[in-house]
Amino acid sequence: MPDVVGLVFDPSKGFNASPVIVTDSLCWNELQTTDFLDDKPQYNPETGEKQGIIPTILALDRKVGDKEQRIVITGDADCVSNGEMSKSRNGYSSNNFTVITGTFKWLSYDEYPLDTERINPEDNAVSIGRDARKMVRYGCYALLPLIFAACGITILVRRKRR
Known part of the structure; x- marks a missing residue:
């Protein structure tokens, strides 16, 4: 996910957040550098930049009445595109297909993939x-x-x- 945006979660809205994909500890939200082509971003905690593990895909759930609401938020919508399914970068292959199918399985309460099997018709000859x-x-x-x-x-x- 090269163009991903880090996500911030506010638990006061009643949702429980589970990070699905996170960055490593070398990431921070750059607040100073405006020209990334000519300037090199540097971590500067004096300006409010915080370095750490940042989630890039979050799974949210909460109870609404007697039902459960589930939401998945990604910081990069390209991770579910056809072009990213089998892409590899610097020798690392992506696992986007596994993430997508696992997400759909979670959203459908572990009833994914759907069972579309039907009984055989009697008139099959x-x-x-x-x-x-x-x-x-x-x-x-x-x-x-x-x-x-x-x-x-x-x-x-x-x-x-x-």
Whole structure:
């Protein structure tokens, strides 16, 4: 997550926060440097910069009545894009697919992936009689090509008239 924004959490709103992904201890919120192309950012605690572990993805949950509300907040929406699924940087491969599927599993109360299995229908075979086979064969070998040829000729004749 190269363009990620660090997240700050306020527990007074009634949510319980669980960090999903955090930075290492070498991170801080830069408050002074405005030109990152020419100037190199440096940690300066006198200006209010705090160095430490900063969450970049938070999972929030709280009780609302008899139900539970769940929210996932990310500091970088690109981490769930198709381009970031299998990207590797400096020899480190990303685990974005695992994070995404785990997040969806948590949001759906561990019912992810969805079970879409259905019972087999009773009518799962097609059987046609001997006479119907002849009609299907003649339709595919003769009637269908004649229809395509007639459509093609009609299109050619109409184009020639213009």
